[in-house]
Amino acid sequence: MAVTIKDIARRANVSITTVSRVINDKHDVSKETKENIKKIIKEMGYRPNEVARGLVTKKTYIIGLLIPDLRNPFYPEMATGLDDLARREGYSVIYYNTRKNAKEEQKAIELFKKKQVDGVVISMCNKTVRKKFKKRNEDEFPIIEIASNLRRIVNPTINIDNVGSACKATRYLIRNGHSKIGHIIGKRNTQPARHTLFGFKKCLKKNNVKLNKDWIKQGDYSKESGYKKMKEILKEDEKPTAVFAANDLMALGCYKAIHEMGLKIPDDISIIGHDDIEYSTYIIPTLTSMYLSMYELGKKSGEMLLRKINDNSNDNPENIIIEPKLIERESVKNLSTL
Amino acid sequence: MAVTIKDIARRANVSITTVSRVINDKHDVSKETKENIKKIIKEMGYRPNEVARGLVTKKTYIIGLLIPDLRNPFYPEMATGLDDLARREGYSVIYYNTRKNAKEEQKAIELFKKKQVDGVVISMCNKTVRKKFKKRNEDEFPIIEIASNLRRIVNPTINIDNVGSACKATRYLIRNGHSKIGHIIGKRNTQPARHTLFGFKKCLKKNNVKLNKDWIKQGDYSKESGYKKMKEILKEDEKPTAVFAANDLMALGCYKAIHEMGLKIPDDISIIGHDDIEYSTYIIPTLTSMYLSMYELGKKSGEMLLRKINDNSNDNPENIIIEPKLIERESVKNLSTL
DNA sequence: GTGAAAGCGCTAACAT
DNA sequence: ATGTTAGCGCTTTCAC
Numbered sequence: 001m002a003v004t005i006k007d008i009a010r011r012a013n014v015s016i017t018t019v020s021r022v023i024n025d026k027h028d029v030s031k032e033t034k035e036n037i038k039k040i041i042k043e044m045g046y047r048p049n050e051v052a053r054g055l056v057t058k059k060t061y062i063i064g065l066l067i068p069d070l071r072n073p074f075y076p077e078m079a080t081g082l083d084d085l086a087r088r089e090g091y092s093v094i095y096y097n098t099r100k101n102a103k104e105e106q107k108a109i110e111l112f113k114k115k116q117v118d119g120v121v122i123s124m125c126n127k128t129v130r131k132k133f134k135k136r137n138e139d140e141f142p143i144i145e146i147a148s149n150l151r152r153i154v155n156p157t158i159n160i161d162n163v164g165s166a167c168k169a170t171r172y173l174i175r176n177g178h179s180k181i182g183h184i185i186g187k188r189n190t191q192p193a194r195h196t197l198f199g200f201k202k203c204l205k206k207n208n209v210k211l212n213k214d215w216i217k218q219g220d221y222s223k224e225s226g227y228k229k230m231k232e233i234l235k236e237d238e239k240p241t242a243v244f245a246a247n248d249l250m251a252l253g254c255y256k257a258i259h260e261m262g263l264k265i266p267d268d269i270s271i272i273g274h275d276d277i278e279y280s281t282y283i284i285p286t287l288t289s290m291y292l293s294m295y296e297l298g299k300k301s302g303e304m305l306l307r308k309i310n311d312n313s314n315d316n317p318e319n320i321i322i323e324p325k326l327i328e329r330e331s332v333k334n335l336s337t338l
Numbered sequence: 339m340a341v342t343i344k345d346i347a348r349r350a351n352v353s354i355t356t357v358s359r360v361i362n363d364k365h366d367v368s369k370e371t372k373e374n375i376k377k378i379i380k381e382m383g384y385r386p387n388e389v390a391r392g393l394v395t396k397k398t399y400i401i402g403l404l405i406p407d408l409r410n411p412f413y414p415e416m417a418t419g420l421d422d423l424a425r426r427e428g429y430s431v432i433y434y435n436t437r438k439n440a441k442e443e444q445k446a447i448e449l450f451k452k453k454q455v456d457g458v459v460i461s462m463c464n465k466t467v468r469k470k471f472k473k474r475n476e477d478e479f480p481i482i483e484i485a486s487n488l489r490r491i492v493n494p495t496i497n498i499d500n501v502g503s504a505c506k507a508t509r510y511l512i513r514n515g516h517s518k519i520g521h522i523i524g525k526r527n528t529q530p531a532r533h534t535l536f537g538f539k540k541c542l543k544k545n546n547v548k549l550n551k552d553w554i555k556q557g558d559y560s561k562e563s564g565y566k567k568m569k570e571i572l573k574e575d576e577k578p579t580a581v582f583a584a585n586d587l588m589a590l591g592c593y594k595a596i597h598e599m600g601l602k603i604p605d606d607i608s609i610i611g612h613d614d615i616e617y618s619t620y621i622i623p624t625l626t627s628m629y630l631s632m633y634e635l636g637k638k639s640g641e642m643l644l645r646k647i648n649d650n651s652n653d654n655p656e657n658i659i660i661e662p663k664l665i666e667r668e669s670v671k672n673l674s675t676l
Numbered sequence: 677g678t679g680a681a682a683g684c685g686c687t688a689a690c691a692t
Numbered sequence: 693a694t695g696t697t698a699g700c701g702c703t704t705t706c707a708c
Binding site for chain 4: 014052
């Protein structure tokens with residue numbers, strides 16, 4: 001058995017309360033006893049049992065993190081940002097990799113509740129789960145939502161301005177003389193995908209560029225889907241001169257497809273990505289993309305969450321909107337100078 | 339306040355013991371009361387408090403995972419394997435991203451203890467911490483070590499045969515007619531790095547290939563270091579015709595360096611990696627690498643850990659050795675056919 | 677089949 | 693400055 005507070009108390013000839021006091025750094029303990037107890041704690045290698053502590057304080061110092069897909073570097077990056085912040089403030093994070101599966105998302109939430117986490121950061125795909133979650137939990141534990149893109153903001157939210165971002169990306173292609181533009185979108189049932197598509201279309205219309213539906217394909221944010229969808233696009237009779245991939249992972253897939261078809265980026269076809277993951281500067285040619293710091297996003301979500309955990313003032317939920325920035329690299333060709 | 343077992347008991351007009359019984363699926367409860375209680379549980383949205391439960395059962399159903407670097411896709415992959423298995427068996431995993439920092443590793447262990455995790459999976463770099471850890475914990479909680487490569491096996495271990503793997507990779511280059519071979523190793527203070535270097539040297543010697551120390555550079559398993567070290571190699575007066583990078587991430591960095599110097603893979607220089615991360619089939623040219631499934635590794639470590647948690651028989655610790663397989667792709671040129 | 681009582685390791689009033 | 697008591701939400705003997 002591990003040593004408990006009782007063992008320390010016995011050895012120090014004091015009550016467990018006194019021991020508890022020095023553990024928690026309360027002021028009203030005499031210097032002598034305090035030091036004596038500390039010594040004994042060290043000697044016996046005592047470590048307070050957080051489970052017991054949590055039961056009475058109702059704080060576990062655990063944050064739940066719902067991760068849609070651990071294999072997308074997007075999320076480890078975010079998790080790192082959250083973890084760093086949390087750790088600094090004495091919190092640990094427990095993650096649940098849901099694989100974008102609604103059932104798993106549901107289970108993740110159940111789990112977090114059972115585990116009595118102090119708060120949760122979610123970035124879910126499934127609308128229904130999210131709504132249910134909110135309704136039922138209302139005030140059970142603090143939640144920060146990332147990229148939910150919901151109209152009515154109930155929980156504090158960090159949103160990515162996908163409409164604006166898609167617009168910027170598309171405009172960049174147009175400015176570079178492209179008028180035959182394809183788009184590989186994410187899963188249609190997610191808000192970000194819808195918003196991105198909306199921004200894309202809006203920008204085309206605004207600039208009087210014709211939309212060709214054959215060049216719009218639906219992927220699922222994975223490399224594989226980018227690869228497959230790009231191949232489909234390249235099989236069309238008329239091909240676009242540029243393609244906007246809704247994330248860098250799919251853009252990576254595009255690279256592979258294009259290379260396999262014996263074409264060159266950006267000479268034969270231009271690619272622009274989204275998210276600007278680290279890899280994008282390590283592929284050849286380097287990928288032009290829309291940058292947003294997932295690390296920062298994770299960190300910010302942690303800050304907001306902790307604020308909410310400690311304040312408990314449920315009024316006016318914060319709402320942060322992140323606007324991705326265009327990072328010009330080598331994957332887009334300027335046609336207008338020709 | 340959340341609803342507790344008491345609330346359910348009161349509503350059902352039974353003792354909390356009975357409620358506890360149905361929660362835990364004990365047999366000796368009459369069908370009627372059981373069903374009634376279940377109904378009420380559902381109605382009130384009751385969820386057992388795992389913290390309270392953990393306090394008495396001394397089980398938290400939490401596994402601690404020490405991750406050296408979340409941003410290396412290697413680890414999310416492994417974490418996914420572990421998570422999947424753990425989840426299936428009713429366990430959650432709490433991770434600690436140590437960033438290969440000895441102090442953080444130390445802290446991670448302290449934390450895991452305080453949190454009363456049921457077991458831990460570690461793959462640490464730091465030898466000292468590891469030893470200390472073992473000595474002090476001996477029987478505190480079950481541990482699985484990954485890639486520790488320690489001589490005396492105390493804990494169950496999953497090892498990667500880095501000596502053999504480096505040998506295979508090197509031999510492959512030699513068979514393809516290469517005799518000027520460089521090597522970018524990982525951090526020298528880690529066992530895997532030492533073993534890999536050892537295997538590399540051993541293979542050269544065995545095949546009477548001269549070792550050129552200028553072509554051996556020390557990186558840190560990051561893309562950046564691969565990039566930098568490759569640049570250094572390419573600045574040497576005499577250049578190797580092939581380079582073996584100790585992991586794919588560094589190989590990726592090599593690609594960038596080589597491209598920037600205006601050279602081509604594999605025509606001007608061949609590259610072989612190690613780990614075979616998913617990206618390696620998505621870069622151009624596709625990377626020849628040594629494959630080992632991190633997902634499987636994570637899963638296996640979970641299986642071993644759970645076995646240890648449940649068995650508690652500390653005798654003859656298991657020891658699994660994984661032997662990476664060569665995956666031929668496009669980044670190595672066959673010089674002998676010239 | 678069901679309940680009463682004790683206790684897991686700790687904190688938090690309330691005394692002294 | 694220190695101890696006594698109660699209790700967090702649950703499981704687990706031990707009775708009945």
